[in-house]
Amino acid sequence: MMSVPSPKPERIITPTTAAEYVNTLAHYYRGEMARMQSWRDRMDRTTNWAITVVAALLSVSLSSAQAHHGVLLFGMVLVYLLLVIESRRYRFFDVYRRRVRLVERNYYGAIFVADNFQEYDWMRELGRDIRNPQFYMSLHQAMARRLRRNYGWVFLILLLAWILKTTTSVLQPKSGQAEFISSTMEFFHNSAIGYIRGWIVILVVIGFYGWLGYIAFKYKKADGELSYSPVHV
Numbered sequence: 373m374m375s376v377p378s379p380k381p382e383r384i385i386t387p388t389t390a391a392e393y394v395n396t397l398a399h400y401y402r403g404e405m406a407r408m409q410s411w412r413d414r415m416d417r418t419t420n421w422a423i424t425v426v427a428a429l430l431s432v433s434l435s436s437a438q439a440h441h442g443v444l445l446f447g448m449v450l451v452y453l454l455l456v457i458e459s460r461r462y463r464f465f466d467v468y469r470r471r472v473r474l475v476e477r478n479y480y481g482a483i484f485v486a487d488n489f490q491e492y493d494w495m496r497e498l499g500r501d502i503r504n505p506q507f508y509m510s511l512h513q514a515m516a517r518r519l520r521r522n523y524g525w526v527f528l529i530l531l532l533a534w535i536l537k538t539t540t541s542v543l544q545p546k547s548g549q550a551e552f553i554s555s556t557m558e559f560f561h562n563s564a565i566g567y568i569r570g571w572i573v574i575l576v577v578i579g580f581y582g583w584l585g586y587i588a589f590k591y592k593k594a595d596g597e598l599s600y601s602p603v604h605v
Contacts, residue, residue, distance in 0.1 A: 397475065397479065400475075401472065401475050404468055404471045404472050404475070405472055407468045408465060408468035408469050408471075408472050411461055411464050411465035411468060412465055414461045414465075415458055415461050415462060415465060418454050418457055418458040418461065419458065419522050419523075421454055422451050422454045422455070422458075422522075422523065422526055423526065425447060425450055425451060425454070426447060426451065426526055426529060426530060429443050429444060429446070429447040429530075430444075430529075430533055433533065433537055434533060434536070434537065440565075441534060441537040441538050441562065441563070442565050444530055444533055444534040444537060445534065445565070445573070445577070447530050448527065448530050448531075448534075448577075448580065451523065451526055451527065451530065455515060455518060455519070455523045456511075456515070458518055458523075459511055459514035459515040459518055460511065460514070462514040462517065462518055463507045463509060463511065463514050466507070466508055466509055466514070467501075467505060467506075467507065467508065470501070470508060471498060471501060471502075474494050474497065474498050475498070477494075478494040512587055512590075512591060513591045515587055516587050516588050516589075516590065516591035516592070517591070519584060519587065519588040520588055520592070524584075524588060527581065527584060531577070531581060534577070537562075538559060538562040538563050539553050539559060539562070540553075541553055541558075559574075560574070
């Protein structure tokens with residue numbers, strides 16, 4: 373049998389003059405900037421959803437004594453789901469931001485500050501990243517950064533609202549004359565959800581927020597592109 377010759381690889385046309393090189397780099401920079409901005413917009417939408425959800429649940433839970441405090445616990449779960457979604461988007465955003473900053477820091481930065489600039493083979497590093505894209509942070513690292521930037525305050529507001537709901541007698545069904553609870557047993561009773569005892573719910577909430585705090589501060593040290601400057605999301 374006759375062997376079929378393998379097709380020859382097409383020749384890649386590369387810039388040959390300084391003008392072509394600058395033009396190619398400028399178009400590439402705009403393209404990566406557009407992709408970075410697209411993922412940044414997706415992140416902002418998730419944050420807006422989280423804020424909208426919290427505002428709606430707070431108005432429902434604290435406006436009426438008949439509203440159950442479980443609405444706020446459901447809000448914590450829902451905001452956590454949005455945090456996971458945004459952390460995934462943040463990892464993609466970080467990939468394209470890193471490429472943009474490689475060009476800015478090593479090309480435009482070298483032009484504007486030509487003297488006393490440390491050079492390294494950034495073009496080769498950028499080429500490897502384009503051929504073989506990869507994440508430069510884990511999901512937990514992305515969650516830590518989003519928690520410290522935005523979601524930590526959202527979870528704090530939910531926690532304070534839940535504490536207010538469960539420790540205020542006038543916000544409970546069949547409330548008496550007292551405005552606040554007067555014993556730990558009342559707190560346990562108000563924190564219960566159906567057949568789940570109140571102290572179990574309280575331990576779950578404490579454990580959940582303790583885990584969030586652990587994630588937020590375990591990855592506090594900035595790596596990669598964020599290590600160059602604090603001016604980053």
